Amino acid sequence: MIFVIAHKELKALFNSSLAWTLLALMQLVLAWIFLGRLDAFLEIQPQLIQLANPPGLTEIIVAPVFAAAAIVLLMATPLLTMRLIAEERHNHTMTFLISAPISMTDIVIGKFLGMMIFFSVIIALVIALSISLLVGGTLDFGLLLSNAVGLFMIAACFTSLGLYISCLTAQPAIAAAGALGGLLALWAIDITMNDVNNIAQDFSIFKHYENFNRGIIDTFDLVYFMLFTLTFLVLSIRRLDGERLRG
């Protein structure tokens, strides 16, 4: 049943021009950043050769592109997640799902899964961008993998938060604004944090992403992302279940 919902979600997504526009724009922005980094690399290449252990293509080009991709996703996710529940309510189609013999958990997980499949497409495009470097050099595939895993995990966090906020309202626009506000606040923790050993660091979503970005897959980071995602998924399910009680 989860897959039926996920399939329906993807269909709705690709039936609308929003998904295609977002895919195109994201790829445009990321390709731009990618080319910018490539330029920078070519400029400093003569100096790099003199170093004993010079950073490679992956560190200089791929990692920054993935860091930028996380920010772009932060902006794009609210646009995608806003419709998940809010639009179903707005169009009175939530009844259709609730009347069917499926649980709220199926609905929430199905919708989440659908979004994650869409994000996998975005991540695959970023990976494809990075792999194009093989034409003129070598890549550190370990670092690329860690970046891809990190981007997937952070996308899961964004989606679960956006999904939860979409559960709170019947207006997609409000859901988008709410999710964007929430995600920017998470980002702000990272920016305002000045000290290294701050407790807020443990809660900052981007600090955890940074580790993946540098090629470190730490269980603490993995657990953080999973707990974050799980928390908002459970909150979403509880919220929708509670709604039948409150009316």
Place this chain on the structure above:
Amino acid sequence: MTENSLMLTISAHNLSRNFGSYTAVREINLELRHGEVLGFLGPNGAGKTTTMRMLTGNLAPSSGSVEIYGIDLLDRPRDAKMHIGYLPETPPLYRELTVNEYLRLAAKLHRVSKIKICSALDEVKLQCGLKDMGKYLIGSLSKGYQQRVGIAQAIIHDPDVIILDEPTVGLDPNQMREILSLIRNLGTKRSVVLSTHILSEVENVCDRVQIMHQGQMVFNESMTGVKQKKISLEEIFSQLTLNDKTSEKI
């Protein structure tokens, strides 16, 4: 067959629902047998829709119980919902899907097996007069056709209990007649709850009639009983539902 016809398909006891301090539905009882069509009447705001939402598991009752085919809706919602087809007041349609895509989705969500989906789709389209509409986007259909798609999604999984909230709204007289004859056909093998404002619909189609007013069930009689007593539904309806309202306003 006799055993089947005696079987209770819906049985709701002392069903109540409060919204804050406002009581929308107060301790109503509702029983429906196999092969019965129940006409559910009442003025606007009487609690019909609230009751139907409770019967379909869209709204949890404040107190009372609902059983569908002997399965408790609150304890085992998934098993109970398998037997229900529901058309809400506003048909729950995805405008961006085609009729075929939408009905196929409805079938899948109701666990119709893959092999049966195609034949179920064809049959339901035939029943609801949507034969040539399969490839159209739902958003581009007229109100009447959208209403038919709404009915089609409620019956595609061949449910034993069909709950229709004002199914004939927005239909022209011909379509209305078609839909009513469809409902009558459905009612021979299943149980149907039909909420409506049009009394003649009830007289033509229903086996039993219940009238709700201000959250309470004020009238419950079989259609043959009504006919034997030679009272018109219209009179009963206005008698039962008009008095309080006028006195309340004064």
